[in-house]
Amino acid sequence: xxxxxxxxxxxxxxxxxxxxxxxxxxxxxxxxxxxxxxxxxxxxxxxxxxxxxxxxxxxxxxxxxxxxxxxxxxxxxxxxxxxxxxxxxxxxxxxxxxxxxxxxxxxxxxxxxxxxxxxxxxxxxxxxxxxxxxxxxxxxxxxxxxxxxxxxxxxxxxxxxxxxxxxxxxxxxxxxxxxxxxxxxxxxxxxxxxxxxxxxxxxxxxxxxxxxxxxxxxxxxxxxxxxxxxxxxxxxxxxxxxxxxxxxxxxxxxxxxxxxxxxxxxxxxxxxxxxxxxxxxxxxxxxxxxxxxxxxxxxxxxxxxxxxxxxxxxxxxxxxxxxxxxxxxxx
Amino acid sequence: xxxxxxxxxxxxxxxxxxxxxxxxxxxxxxxxxxxxxxxxxxxxxxxxxxxxxxxxxxxxxxxxxxxxxxxxxxxxxxxxxxxxxxxxxxxxxxxxxxxxxxxxxxxxxxxxxxxxxxxxxxxxxxxxxxxxxxxxxxxxxxxxxxxxxxxxxxxxxxxxxxxxxxxxxxxxxxxxxxxxxxxxxxxxxxxxxxxxxxxxxxxxxxxxxxxxxxxxxxxxxxxxxxxxxxxxxxxxxxxxxxxx
Numbered sequence: 001x002x003x004x005x006x007x008x009x010x011x012x013x014x015x016x017x018x019x020x021x022x023x024x025x026x027x028x029x030x031x032x033x034x035x036x037x038x039x040x041x042x043x044x045x046x047x048x049x050x051x052x053x054x055x056x057x058x059x060x061x062x063x064x065x066x067x068x069x070x071x072x073x074x075x076x077x078x079x080x081x082x083x084x085x086x087x088x089x090x091x092x093x094x095x096x097x098x099x100x101x102x103x104x105x106x107x108x109x110x111x112x113x114x115x116x117x118x119x120x121x122x123x124x125x126x127x128x129x130x131x132x133x134x135x136x137x138x139x140x141x142x143x144x145x146x147x148x149x150x151x152x153x154x155x156x157x158x159x160x161x162x163x164x165x166x167x168x169x170x171x172x173x174x175x176x177x178x179x180x181x182x183x184x185x186x187x188x189x190x191x192x193x194x195x196x197x198x199x200x201x202x203x204x205x206x207x208x209x210x211x212x213x214x215x216x217x218x219x220x221x222x223x224x225x226x227x228x229x230x231x232x233x234x235x236x237x238x239x240x241x242x243x244x245x246x247x248x249x250x251x252x253x254x255x256x257x258x259x260x261x262x263x264x265x266x267x268x269x270x271x272x273x274x275x276x277x278x279x280x281x282x283x284x285x286x287x288x289x290x291x292x293x294x295x296x297x298x299x300x301x302x303x304x305x306x307x308x309x310x311x312x313x314x315x316x317x318x319x320x321x322x323x324x325x326x327x328x329x330x331x
Numbered sequence: 332x333x334x335x336x337x338x339x340x341x342x343x344x345x346x347x348x349x350x351x352x353x354x355x356x357x358x359x360x361x362x363x364x365x366x367x368x369x370x371x372x373x374x375x376x377x378x379x380x381x382x383x384x385x386x387x388x389x390x391x392x393x394x395x396x397x398x399x400x401x402x403x404x405x406x407x408x409x410x411x412x413x414x415x416x417x418x419x420x421x422x423x424x425x426x427x428x429x430x431x432x433x434x435x436x437x438x439x440x441x442x443x444x445x446x447x448x449x450x451x452x453x454x455x456x457x458x459x460x461x462x463x464x465x466x467x468x469x470x471x472x473x474x475x476x477x478x479x480x481x482x483x484x485x486x487x488x489x490x491x492x493x494x495x496x497x498x499x500x501x502x503x504x505x506x507x508x509x510x511x512x513x514x515x516x517x518x519x520x521x522x523x524x525x526x527x528x529x530x531x532x533x534x535x536x537x538x539x540x541x542x543x544x545x546x547x548x549x550x551x552x553x554x555x556x557x558x559x560x561x562x563x564x565x566x567x568x569x570x571x572x573x574x575x
Contacts, residue, residue: 001433001434003429003430003433004430004433004434007422007426007429007430008419008421008422011421086417086420087413087414087415087417088417088418088419090379090384090411090413090417091413091417091418091419091470091473093383093384093400094382094383094384094406094409094410094411094413094474095406095430095431095434095435095473095477096403096406096434097400097402097403097406329386331379331384331385331386
């Protein structure tokens with residue numbers, strides 16, 4: 001049965017693995033130069049990076065984020081749905097048992113999806129290592145250009161380390177499950193993409209910040225740390241923690257209750273950067289306004305990666321059980 | 332007498348509709364069975380139950396002495412060609428034979444290749460490039476080369492033109508005579524059945540109207556006097572009329 005599963009899958013596998021191989025070569029060729037620039041110039045090498053490096057940084061990260069979605073859409077959703085669509089399951093199920101048939105397909109294609117995601121992710125983690133380290137060393141201040149996000153930030157977290165393996169396993173089996181339920185290929189692909197996107201957002205905004213209890217801190221609102229003032233006067237700050245991920249924050253008043261700063265705070269930053277009104281910030285501090293933040297320190301990166309990978313692998317296993325149960329009852 | 336297929340009180344319900352009810356059958360081994368009935372009478376449901384693709388809602392069915400779809404041995408004993416003769420569009424003819432060889436424990440590779448050559452199926456052509464008749468022949472080859480005890484064919488010629496239909500049925504007769512192979516073959520056209528079958532099952536409105544040896548059925552109707560069927564066609568039409 002593995003032969004049939006491979007024979008049906010090899011073209012699709014070739015397309016994705018070919019793309020990954022091309023990207024891996026580009027990373028291997030440019031990676032050593034990136035590392036030597038960092039050694040020579042320290043964190044300020046970010047200012048000297050050419051468009052090619054910026055492009056690779058952006059594209060590589062997006063590619064790692066995309067592999068699980070691609071595996072779910074193009075490998076997972078059609079895996080059973082296309083057979084049900086074409087009626088070929090009636091051929092296969094009279095030649096071999098459904099359980100073997102599903103196990104071979106899930107096993108082979110699922111492993112290929114996980115391997116593709118984790119190989120590309122580890123290549124990208126290695127390549128972007130100097131950049132991620134330089135961003136993290138800026139004590140919470142954003143770097144130049146697009147180099148603003150530490151690797152714990154939700155936009156980058158899923159594009160580094162081992163967690164893409166969990167995403168790929170989950171997206172793939174979710175695609176198979178939806179395909180079995182919907183029984184038609186195209187609707188299954190669309191539905192998979194929507195459900196997977198929602199899962200990823202919920203994971204990043206609700207689950208991940210609380211996988212390990214976040215560190216709580218109260219910090220002053222200063223000209224140097226201010227990152228945002230809203231139209232109603234609510235403010236955001238950064239914290240002098242290298243590479244930390246600020247999951248949430250709010251302003252409190254002198255009594256320690258959540259509050260919005262007075263509206264004159266809008267004038268505090270001044271007309272141009274570097275000309276901020278220090279007296280204005282001093283007045284804010286005198287009135288007792290401070291920022292309460294909760295964050296995940298940079299050192300927890302690999303713990304969060306491992307926890308989230310385990311969660312997604314668990315979900316994938318559960319869905320695999322659902323698939324096996326459903327396939328046995330299909331007609 | 333050994334039976335290739337036995338059903339008792341067999342029924343299958345889809346959501347609210349019974350596609351097959353109160354089906355009792357004892358089909359002797361070694362026969363070529365024609366299963367006829369109008370569209371929607373439950374022919375595909377009965378054959379899918381026999382192949383283990385469906386599970387009964389009521390009653391029991393036994394095929395080749397075993398439980399349909401139960402394990403490798405049972406799958407090997409039954410060859411099945413589904414309606415519209417599904418094949419893998421992107422796999423070549425040779426790939427299909429490799430698939431059969433790797434999945435069927437009693438696979439006869441010589442037989443499969445001899446058939447493919449004789450029928451002129453290009454081994455490298457993808458199934459999607461074959462004509463409807465060639466695809467049906469490929470599906471039949473897979474089912475026959477499994478060396479089954481029972482071959483189940485669900486309207487294999489329904490979508491073929493008259494010439495391809497005749498070729499397929501003649502080939503089927505050649506392939507199955509003298510093999511000790513039992514065949515159950517469904518169609519809504521009696522002329523298809525007439526060429527090859529010696530045992531008849533008529534299915535009307537989800538129920539078995541009649542089942543028995545073709546010769547005996549014809550003879551019994553001659554004796555009854557008022558109806559004098561000249562052919563199997565008249566006999567079947569008579570049963571279908573009664574069912575209305």
